[in-house]
Amino acid sequence: MYDREGIIDHVEELEQAISDWERYQKISLDEFKKNRDKKNMILHALLISIQSAIDIANHLIAENRLRRPTTYRECFEILANAEMLPSYLADQLSDLAGFRNILVHIYWNLNLNEVHEILMNDLQVLKEYLKWTKDLLKKSID
Numbered sequence: 001m002y003d004r005e006g007i008i009d010h011v012e013e014l015e016q017a018i019s020d021w022e023r024y025q026k027i028s029l030d031e032f033k034k035n036r037d038k039k040n041m042i043l044h045a046l047l048i049s050i051q052s053a054i055d056i057a058n059h060l061i062a063e064n065r066l067r068r069p070t071t072y073r074e075c076f077e078i079l080a081n082a083e084m085l086p087s088y089l090a091d092q093l094s095d096l097a098g099f100r101n102i103l104v105h106i107y108w109n110l111n112l113n114e115v116h117e118i119l120m121n122d123l124q125v126l127k128e129y130l131k132w133t134k135d136l137l138k139k140s141i142d
Contacts, residue, residue: 017045032115057075
């Protein structure tokens with residue numbers, strides 16, 4: 001059984017960020033590049049959603065007493081190696097974790113075309129991870 005209180009905040013944050021992300025997909029690449037406020041809103045939603053996914057993974061790693069990750073990317077690999085998370089999903093989430101590092105550390109060198117492409121194409125990965133997490137929590141109650 002999982003510490004629901006410890007993970008539920010991360011799940012709620014991920015849900016809210018996914019909702020934001022869905023709304024922001026309506027913003028064109030041109031508008032994204034020209035409107036600083038919209039750019040900042042999008043970057044924040046991307047960062048919060050990816051960080052929430054990482055926080056969920058790290059929580060599950062601690063709960064299951066799995067080895068500590070040395071990077072954010074590795075936390076999803078650890079869950080896949082423990083056969084908790086499908087490996088294809090772990091690979092996609094690891095890529096987003098790498099992108100998270102770019103958002104945080106190299107903000108001024110962001111390729112806005114690539115960021116907009118992630119905005120348009122990678123939301124499904126987080127939606128699937130959210131569903132997987134909720135299913136895992138539900139199973140822990142049953």
